[in-house]
Amino acid sequence: MPDTAARAAAPPSPAGADGAARPPEDALAGLVDATALHAPRRSRVPLPRPVRRLAGPLLMVVVWQALGTFGIVGERVLATPGSVLSAGWELTRTGELADHLLASLARVASGLALGVTAGLVIALTAGLFRLGDELLDSTMQVLRALPVLGLLPLVIIWFGVGEAPKVALVAFGTAFPVYVNTYAAIRGVDNRLVESGRTVGLGRLGLVRHVILPGAVPGFLVGLRFALTGAWLIMIVAEQLNATNGIGYLMNQAQSWYRTDIIVLGLLIYGVLGLAADGFVRLLERRLLGWRRGFEGGA
Structure with missing residues (x-):
């Protein structure tokens, strides 16, 4: 009769008003926790991601318009969004923009x-070859410390006042972000992956193609993002x-006439172009790094 004695010694289960047995509170708490862990997490804001990303800029535009409408900031100091849109439409209509x-x-x-x-x-030369590292990396680090815009007078002497100095400055300023991040990514490839590649019979070219270059792609894309912004x-x-x-x-000409609407329009165009460039890099990341899943943030 041991089963009967065990049932008699066990504490009675709590009962409700209808006399039905209730599970212990600890069991209920465990059931709730388990349900919460396995339940799908939902976003707190039921809006598409592009809409949520535009919420911040739209709020800034609303505040900006309010400052001009209520006279807190004068038109001579900062044109309102409405004035900027009017100037943009006029320049677009004439084809000047x-x-x-x-x-x-x-x-x-x-x-x-070029950059x-x-x-x-x-x-690639400095990252893949020891001699290239010894000859090039220190030189690139010295050149990287030079102020790009400080080279403008020297570049004008070298290339004149046409298109060449402007292109040369962009090339000089965008080469270093790509170099620094790509070089660091190449040298940061896990050596265990290299050893694994050698174990399966990969030669030097095979290691570069299948291990080192794929591992360096994220760093290159980071450098490309900085280069696009810096350009x-x-x-x-x-x-x-x-x-x-x-x-x-166009912005420099507008300064002579105190046309803050055109100046702000130019700044907004640069901002939109920078956002489009960042979107292009994000698209490349999704295409080239589809095999890598990273943290995407909490809900």
């Missing part, structure tokens, strides 16, 4: 093509000196 924008895009594209290519080639920062200054077109030139 498109001409300046295309000129800036051509300069940035040429400078980026990114140079930075990538030097990073527009350099161009906005370069186009204000010895230029006859471009967004920077």
Whole structure:
């Protein structure tokens, strides 16, 4: 009769008003915790991600418009969003904005093509070869410390006052972010992966192709993101000196007439172009790094 004695010694289960047995409170707590752990987590804001990303800029525009509408900030100091849109529409209607924008895009594209290519080639040479590291890395670190815009007078002496100095400045300023991040990514590849590749029979070219270069892609994309942003920062200054077109030139001309609406328009164009460039890099990351899943943030 041991089962009967055990049942008699066990504490009675709590009962409700209807006399039905209730599970112990600890069991209920454990059941709730287990349910919460396995239940799918939902976003607190039931909106698409692009809409949530635009919420911050839209709020800034609303505050900006309110400051101008209520006279807290004068039109001479900072034009309102409505004035900026009006100026943008007028320049678009006359075709002037498109001409300046295309000129800036051509300069940035040429400078980026040269700078990114140079930075990538030097990073591969220094990262993959010991002799290249000894000869190139220290030189690149010295050049990286030079102020890009401080080279403008020297570049003008070298290349004149045409398109060449502007493209050269962009190329010089964008090569270093690509070099530094790509070189660090190559040297940061886990040596255990290299040893594993050797174990399965990969030679030097096979290791570079299947282990080192894939491991360096994230670093290269980080450098490319900095390079795209830096290109527009350099161009906005370069186009204000010895230029006859471009967004920077347009802003410089507007300064003479105290047209803050055109100046702010130019700044917004640079910001939108920077956002588009960042979106392009994000697209590359999804294409090239689909095998790698990283932390995407909590709900």
